[in-house]
Structure formats: structure tokens, C-alpha cells
Amino acid sequence: MDIGVLGIYICLFIGLYFEVFLLISFLEKRPAPKTQTLPMRYPGVAIIVPCWNKAQTLEGTVRSLLAIEYPKDKLSIVIVDDGSTDDTLRAAMQFAQNPQVKVFHKENEGSKYGALNFGLAHSAGELVGCLDADSFVAPDALLEIVKQFEANPETMAVAPALKVNHPKKMLELMQSVEYTFGIFYKKMFDNLGAISVIPGPFSIYRRELFERVGPFRKAHHTEDMEMAFRMHSHGLTITNAHTALVYTNVPSTVHALVRQRTRWSRGFLENSRDYSYMYLNQKYGNFGMLILPFGLTAFAAGIYAGGYVLFHLLSWALGRALDLWITRIPPHVPSLWHVEWFYLNTSMLTLLVVAVLGMTLTTIILGGKIAQTRLSFKSYFSYFALFGFVAPLWLVRAAWDTATSSERGWLT
Amino acid sequence: MGHRHVQRERMANLNWQKYLLALIITAAIFGTAFYFAARIDSQRIADIRATEKSISIDILSSETQFELLGNLDCPTISQNPVLQTELNSLASRLSVSEQNLGSDNAEVVYLKKQYSLLEIKDYLLMQQIAQKCHLKPVFVLYFYSNAGDCADCARAGDVLTYMRGQYPGLRVYSFDYNLDLSALKTLASLRTLNGNLPAFIINNRAPVYGFKTLDQLEALIPELKTLATSTDSTGSPQAVATPILYR
Structure with a gap:
């Protein structure tokens, strides 16, 4: 067997193992459906809205917060204009008269953590959260999250279920499937006590957490991921409220998407280096034994598989072009003679790829059921047609940036 | 604690x-x-x-x-x-x-x-x-090797496949030269093959060795003019026929 194919088999085995593991976790503990029960108590909540050049979307974000079903005197909104160079401050100031809203302006420090810590210092409330200024919350999202805190007093942070806001373009549709996939993953990571990111859009923390572990750090421009790593290192609990829905805008061009994901992927690599002692360390439970090692392996596997497929596609295309040029055979459309069962590719490799894709499809459908999302055929098509080609781009770029210690800044 | x-x-x-x-x-x-x-x-x-x-x-x-x-x-x-x-x-x-x-x-x-x-x-x-x-059929006996010692055999096979698509009356018989089959060895020795591959025997003439482009191979088979092309009967070209076993 050629060594290149052996690598693909190893990638498939690891991918399949992880999917099987998560499906077993799903069967062990299925996500509970949404209930109409209300919290016993309504703690004070402050939501920080850090924004840098978000003049276009800030108003919608704040209006979604003001529409939240929660006692008005218990919910405050802290808008932190992080040195925007557009009309963000003006968009924020239209809410300055609202008693629930406070607006601040500060100089930009080159990363989001500065705005978050500024917001922490200028807010009050037992719970404190963050909402990126390009995201919008469902009216009952906070109630669902508060119920999670109430259910488990040890919970220090709750992450919501993220959906893509009105996906239209093919790249956005691809991400809508990816986010639905993420909803399943997040819930299963919760089952395993191993959530790896507390995302910017509407994750809520107990304020005492920051007294115990300290404020947000720059953390290679992935302060949300670093906070999750740090919480695991302190043995603190993060849960997921799959019934708390948050809608977020996503990059609509390949360039913007690759920039965003490069930051995320590089953040994973750099934070992995900073917290390398947690890898394969039983003290950190499934996070150390499964999620971190799998994340790193998936990173390498993504680059390997992407490179392998690209190499073979290019070799094939160049080989065919060279053959036609040498043989002088005019370009032609191949005949359809081979369309019968005998000529179907039924190699073990193909069957395994089908199995992995089938598992992936299952997790997407389960993610859709958990968050009550119905994805269109076009979304599925966009995901399966595009993801495998674009993902290696940011993986390679992130690996390169990490290896060369390039500083690209916040970027998104 | x-x-x-x-x-x-x-x-x-x-x-x-x-x-x-x-x-x-x-x-x-x-x-x-x-x-x-x-x-x-x-x-x-x-x-x-x-x-x-x-x-x-x-x-x-x-x-x-x-x-x-x-x-x-x-x-x-x-x-x-x-x-x-x-x-x-x-x-x-x-x-x-x-x-x-x-x-x-x-x-x-x-x-x-x-x-x-x-x-x-x-x-x-x-x-x-x-x-x-x-009848005046056009036969091509084609000898190839897929043991890694004939870099041009695959391309020669492509040319023959294309030609057979163009001329449905062209009869191509392809043989793996390395196959351990006495009848095949007899055929090769009767046709005085020297082991160079790819080798073509066109209508029982002397063997032709080495890779030939489409134009060169067509020139080597003047009898093709007597054959109907795939466009003659259907009105549309049949670009590729079933690939014959010659790689």
C-alpha cells in the first residue's frame, strides 16, 4: 500500500473514532427539550458589547438585547467602543439615554480582551456576559442560560447555541451547516465536561470567576478559547445551554473567512502550547485525554488530507493535459460506457469515506434537531462541496504563522 | 482543596x-x-x-x-x-x-x-x-507491459482507444507482453517481436516499435480510409470507445 494512502486511512480512523465517541455520548445523555419553566431567581446580569467598527450591525445587536425577556432592572448593557474609526460610537450613542445602557469609548489595544476587561471593570451584576456587535440573541436566550446556572451552582460559564444569521451566499450557507454541526459538538463536549471555547456571542460567566482566575488575556487574539483552557486548568465547570439561541453574522468572502479561521486555528495551536501540560493528562478528564489531542490531530489531518487530495487532483489534471498534448488526441468528453455497477468505485477507502460522511451528516442532523434548525439542500451542498477545499487554507496559514511567529493582529 | x-x-x-x-x-x-x-x-x-x-x-x-x-x-x-x-x-x-x-x-x-x-x-x-x-478488415495487434518498464504504453493505449472510437471497424487486440502464456509467446515469436514496447502489428505487417502519436499511427494504417468513421452512421462523433486492456 502506498504510504500516502496509509496516512489517509489513519486520518479516517481517527475521524471515525471521534464521531463514534460523540455518538455514544449522545445516546448516553440526550439533550433535554426546552421547557417553559422560569428561573427561581433573577440575578443581575451585565452584557458587555465590545465593538470595533461595527456601525452597521451594532444597533440590531443592542435592540436584540433590549428585547430580551428578563426584568429590566436586572439587565444592563455595557457598550464599549474599542477605538472604532467608523460611526460605531454614533450608533452606540443613540442608546445612551436608555437607563439599561451605558456607552464607553476607549483606545484600541490591538485585541478584544482589552474591551472585555474594560467592560468588566465598568459593570456590575452577579453574572456578566459578552455579545459581539454582529450577533443577535433570541428573546428567551438569557432565561435559558440563567436556568443552567441555577441547575448547577458549580457552573462558572455557560455557552449558548450559535446559528448563522440569515445565510444567503454559498459561503454563508456552508457555515450555517458548520455551525449546526458545532451545536452538536458543543452539547456533546458538555456531556463530556470538555467544552473547549466559550464563544464571544453571548457566553455568560459568574462574575466571581474573574476574581478566581483573573481577567481576560490577549491569548493570541483568542481570549474566549484561552479562558476555557484556563477554566479547565482550574477544574472549573463550563456548560452549554443548547436552548439559548444566538444568531451571528459570518464572513461572506473566502478572504475574510480564511482570516477569521486562521486567527481561531492559530489561537488553538498557541493556546495548546501554553497549556501543553493538559494534553493526555488524566487530571483534566476528557478535555485532556480526548478533546485536546483530537483537536491537534484533526488540525494535522486536515492539512494532510487537503494536501493529499490537492496533490492528486493536480497530478491527474496535469497528467491528462500532458497526455493529450503528447498523444495529439483532441480534447473530448469521456463516454458514459462505464455507468453501471461494475465500474462504481467500491474500494475500502471509498466505503470508509462514505462512512465518515454519513456520520458527519448524522451529527449535522442531530445538531439541527437540538437547535431546531432546518437546513436547506443548498446548505448541505455548499458544505460538502466547499468545506474540504477551504478549510486546509486556514489550517496551513495558521500552521505557517505559528511556525514563523507572524503577528497578524485581530483582523476580524 | x-x-x-x-x-x-x-x-x-x-x-x-x-x-x-x-x-x-x-x-x-x-x-x-x-x-x-x-x-x-x-x-x-x-x-x-x-x-x-x-x-x-x-x-x-x-x-x-x-x-x-x-x-x-x-x-x-x-x-x-x-x-x-x-x-x-x-x-x-x-x-x-x-x-x-x-x-x-x-x-x-x-x-x-x-x-x-x-x-x-x-x-x-x-x-x-x-x-x-x-473482407478487408483492419487488425492491430498491440503488445504492452504494465510492469513499470514501458512508460509510453499507457499513452499508446489512449491513442488506440481513441482511434477505435473514431473507427468502430478497427479491430484492436491488446496483449500483456509479460503474461506467462505459451500461445501468446508463440504469437509474439511468429511475429518476430524483439521485446521493445509498445509494439504494434498492423494487418500482419512487420512490427512497429515505440510510442506513436495519433497522427503517426493513423499514417501507419492507410487502410483506415476504407473504414467507416463513427460519425458516418450516427451523425455525431463517438469520441471514446471502451478502453481496451492495454496499460
Whole structure:
């Protein structure tokens, strides 16, 4: 067997193992459906809205917060204009008269953590959260999250279920499937006590957490991921409220998407280096034994598989072009003679790829059921047609940036 | 104290049985994929075997008919090339199996030998028919190697496949030069092949060695002008025919 194919088999085995593991976790503990029960108590909540050049979307974000079903005197909104160079401050100031809203302006420090810590210092409330200024919350999202805190007093942070806001373009549709996939993953990571990111859009923390572990750090421009790593290192609990829905805008061009994901992927690599002692360390439970090692392996596997497929596609295309040029055979459309069962590719490799894709499809459908999302055929098509080609781009770029210690800044 | 307590709890939550169960299920999926791939491959071999059997009976029947009557219905034969379609279909099936199972697979080698014998028999029968019926068929015996010692054989095969698509009356018989088959070795020695590959024997003339482009090969077969092209009957070009086993 050629060594290149052996690598693909190893990638498939690891991918399949992880999917099987998560499906077993799903069967062990299925996500509970949404209930109409209300919290016993309504703690004070402050939501920080850090924004840098978000003049276009800030108003919608704040209006979604003001529409939240929660006692008005218990919910405050802290808008932190992080040195925007557009009309963000003006968009924020239209809410300055609202008693629930406070607006601040500060100089930009080159990363989001500065705005978050500024917001922490200028807010009050037992719970404190963050909402990126390009995201919008469902009216009952906070109630669902508060119920999670109430259910488990040890919970220090709750992450919501993220959906893509009105996906239209093919790249956005691809991400809508990816986010639905993420909803399943997040819930299963919760089952395993191993959530790896507390995302910017509407994750809520107990304020005492920051007294115990300290404020947000720059953390290679992935302060949300670093906070999750740090919480695991302190043995603190993060849960997921799959019934708390948050809608977020996503990059609509390949360039913007690759920039965003490069930051995320590089953040994973750099934070992995900073917290390398947690890898394969039983003290950190499934996070150390499964999620971190799998994340790193998936990173390498993504680059390997992407490179392998690209190499073979290019070799094939160049080989065919060279053959036609040498043989002088005019370009032609191949005949359809081979369309019968005998000529179907039924190699073990193909069957395994089908199995992995089938598992992936299952997790997407389960993610859709958990968050009550119905994805269109076009979304599925966009995901399966595009993801495998674009993902290696940011993986390679992130690996390169990490290896060369390039500083690209916040970027998104 | 609380921190240590939580870590102990997390270690306790590590369910090794689940890790093992996931491993067993994943291995089972791999095993199932291996089993089904092997089952389908053996189905393919059975399909090729059945086709070869059927072609063998057809050839035997034609030979017997030929011997019985000493004559055949020449107009019918000249319009319907005997067994050529079946042989081509068989060749492309063998080619797929060779790719899947490897050219040194014992089953594949056996089937290739049978296929080569059927080709030789068809070639001899067609020569007899041509003589009897005063036909002027165009035969190309093509010798190739897929043992890694003939870089140009694949391209030569592409040229012949394309030509057969253009000229449905062109009869191409392809042979793996390295096949350990005495009838094939006899054919090669009768045609005085020197071992250089690819080699073409066009209408029983002296062998031509080395890769030839489409134009060069067409120039080597002036008889092609006597053959109808694929556009003659259908009005639209049939760009590619079934690939013959010649890689």
C-alpha cells in the first residue's frame, strides 16, 4: 500500500473514532427539550458589547438585547467602543439615554480582551456576559442560560447555541451547516465536561470567576478559547445551554473567512502550547485525554488530507493535459460506457469515506434537531462541496504563522 | 482543596469503557468496509468469469459453424463484427479489476490469460472469415507491459482507444507482453517481436516499435480510409470507445 494512502486511512480512523465517541455520548445523555419553566431567581446580569467598527450591525445587536425577556432592572448593557474609526460610537450613542445602557469609548489595544476587561471593570451584576456587535440573541436566550446556572451552582460559564444569521451566499450557507454541526459538538463536549471555547456571542460567566482566575488575556487574539483552557486548568465547570439561541453574522468572502479561521486555528495551536501540560493528562478528564489531542490531530489531518487530495487532483489534471498534448488526441468528453455497477468505485477507502460522511451528516442532523434548525439542500451542498477545499487554507496559514511567529493582529 | 476535588471527580468521570467501545465500533466499521469491498471485488471476478465463459462458447460456436458449413453468411458478418463488443466490454472490466486488485493478483492474471486466448481465437477466426468472405478488415495487434518498464504504453493505449472510437471497424487486440502464456509467446515469436514496447502489428505487417502519436499511427494504417468513421452512421462523433486492456 502506498504510504500516502496509509496516512489517509489513519486520518479516517481517527475521524471515525471521534464521531463514534460523540455518538455514544449522545445516546448516553440526550439533550433535554426546552421547557417553559422560569428561573427561581433573577440575578443581575451585565452584557458587555465590545465593538470595533461595527456601525452597521451594532444597533440590531443592542435592540436584540433590549428585547430580551428578563426584568429590566436586572439587565444592563455595557457598550464599549474599542477605538472604532467608523460611526460605531454614533450608533452606540443613540442608546445612551436608555437607563439599561451605558456607552464607553476607549483606545484600541490591538485585541478584544482589552474591551472585555474594560467592560468588566465598568459593570456590575452577579453574572456578566459578552455579545459581539454582529450577533443577535433570541428573546428567551438569557432565561435559558440563567436556568443552567441555577441547575448547577458549580457552573462558572455557560455557552449558548450559535446559528448563522440569515445565510444567503454559498459561503454563508456552508457555515450555517458548520455551525449546526458545532451545536452538536458543543452539547456533546458538555456531556463530556470538555467544552473547549466559550464563544464571544453571548457566553455568560459568574462574575466571581474573574476574581478566581483573573481577567481576560490577549491569548493570541483568542481570549474566549484561552479562558476555557484556563477554566479547565482550574477544574472549573463550563456548560452549554443548547436552548439559548444566538444568531451571528459570518464572513461572506473566502478572504475574510480564511482570516477569521486562521486567527481561531492559530489561537488553538498557541493556546495548546501554553497549556501543553493538559494534553493526555488524566487530571483534566476528557478535555485532556480526548478533546485536546483530537483537536491537534484533526488540525494535522486536515492539512494532510487537503494536501493529499490537492496533490492528486493536480497530478491527474496535469497528467491528462500532458497526455493529450503528447498523444495529439483532441480534447473530448469521456463516454458514459462505464455507468453501471461494475465500474462504481467500491474500494475500502471509498466505503470508509462514505462512512465518515454519513456520520458527519448524522451529527449535522442531530445538531439541527437540538437547535431546531432546518437546513436547506443548498446548505448541505455548499458544505460538502466547499468545506474540504477551504478549510486546509486556514489550517496551513495558521500552521505557517505559528511556525514563523507572524503577528497578524485581530483582523476580524 | 475544591480544585483537587474537581480534578479527582474528572478523573473518575473518565470512562475508559467508552473509549474502548468507540475503538471496537470504529474497528468494526473498518472491518465491515474491508469485507464489503472484498465481496464486491469477488462479485466482479465472478462477473468477468461468466462473461469469459459466454464469449468462449460464442467463439466455439462460430468455429463449429464455420467448420460445418465451410461458409458463412458473409454480408451479416461484415456488418456485425463478431464478439468485438463483448471482448471490449470484458477488457474494460478486467482493467478495473486489475486496478483494484493489482496486476499480480493470481485471479486477475488467470482471467487475463483467458482473455488473451479468447482474443487470439477471435483474431484467427476473423482472419479466416475475412479470407472466405473477401473482407478487408483492419487488425492491430498491440503488445504492452504494465510492469513499470514501458512508460509510453499507457499513452499508446489512449491513442488506440481513441482511434477505435473514431473507427468502430478497427479491430484492436491488446496483449500483456509479460503474461506467462505459451500461445501468446508463440504469437509474439511468429511475429518476430524483439521485446521493445509498445509494439504494434498492423494487418500482419512487420512490427512497429515505440510510442506513436495519433497522427503517426493513423499514417501507419492507410487502410483506415476504407473504414467507416463513427460519425458516418450516427451523425455525431463517438469520441471514446471502451478502453481496451492495454496499460
